[in-house]
Amino acid sequence: MDKIKGTFGRRVGKKKDNVSPAVIRRLPRYHRFLGELLKQDKLRISSSELSCLMGVTASQIRQDLNCFGEFGQQGYGYNIRYLHKKIGELLGVNREYNAVILGAGNLGKALISSHMFERRGVNRLAMFDINPEIIGKTVAGIPVYSMDDLPRFCAEHQVDIGVLTTPKDAAVAVAKTLAELGVPGIWNFSSNELSLEGTGTIVENVHMGDSLMLLTYRLKAEKDEADK
């Protein structure tokens, strides 16, 4: 069988992994909503109920969720626990990844203090910074080391994800170091859009400002509408 690698490293021609990048990008939201339903002890949900809850059409939901298998039974709806688990497995949740945070400023502190990592099966191992005032301390129970100790730390620990929250000027150099140290994934919050093609390191760029622009766009569109 020919193996063709798609945008997300998926393999075409194999049922389970044959999910389009567009659907993949929507799956974390399903995972969140299904997780909330589980907390409320719900067992089953129909595509039309899920549609109301999520503000997506029922047909879109059926299309998205049928992509990677048949979870819905006509008239019975989806088994929430099973679907939540399957989506989580597909997304690599609970694979026990290890993360380090580069930069112990406000953003680094905010991220490490959130429940985001644990919930997705990602262990927070350590933070790294260049500021002597914070090196040696802990944030949310996680030790802060000197950036100089990063190579040794990566040699001694399995580090899967580097969370990049350094200032923009330092980000490229730190990202290159992470790639050289063989860290396979970078979650990049610096405003530089990084690409480390050819290094084997994957970068997921986060641009919070883009979402602020979508908000100002929507405010502008509403106002223009009201002014007419």
Add this chain to the structure above:
Amino acid sequence: MDKIKGTFGRRVGKKKDNVSPAVIRRLPRYHRFLGELLKQDKLRISSSELSCLMGVTASQIRQDLNCFGEFGQQGYGYNIRYLHKKIGELLGVNREYNAVILGAGNLGKALISSHMFERRGVNRLAMFDINPEIIGKTVAGIPVYSMDDLPRFCAEHQVDIGVLTTPKDAAVAVAKTLAELGVPGIWNFSSNELSLEGTGTIVENVHMGDSLMLLTYRLKAEKDEADK
């Protein structure tokens, strides 16, 4: 002419605003890249150069940018300054919006200290918190007031955007208060996905954890591929 309101409050049937929500979501990224090119004193760029830079197909770029007018001239490429300006106008950049930040914790501090707001023509007016230790102080030159002062502040100032960084438990109540006070836009970082339908307040939800899941998905896909 019939006015039909689309998902983003756009008006169908009017050339300039007739941009699909999918294209709108991609525009902030174009705006960023074009802004970087301007800083490098570039004047023109072809769709194929932009394609290499952004990792998008040239045909996608032509489609996206033709949606709201003809900016490219065959053989000459795009006028970067003009395109940057037009995309900015469409997205409502530099409309002089006023924002307040609800919650002066690490995330609130990280956001208010970034250049994100200024760059998009959004003024940072004030922060609000319930912690007496921070009330009365300033963060990045912006005053922190008591949450109790929010109604009076909103009565005395034009507040367009409330940036919600409070803990999850407080978020719904604060969002409702903002809507009651007539604040038209909420940029929501609390992990609650808010919808304030019927209040006239628009919510842009940010879920940073979703992007962490996309990273773990890609790590998993790469590893599965390598293991085979």
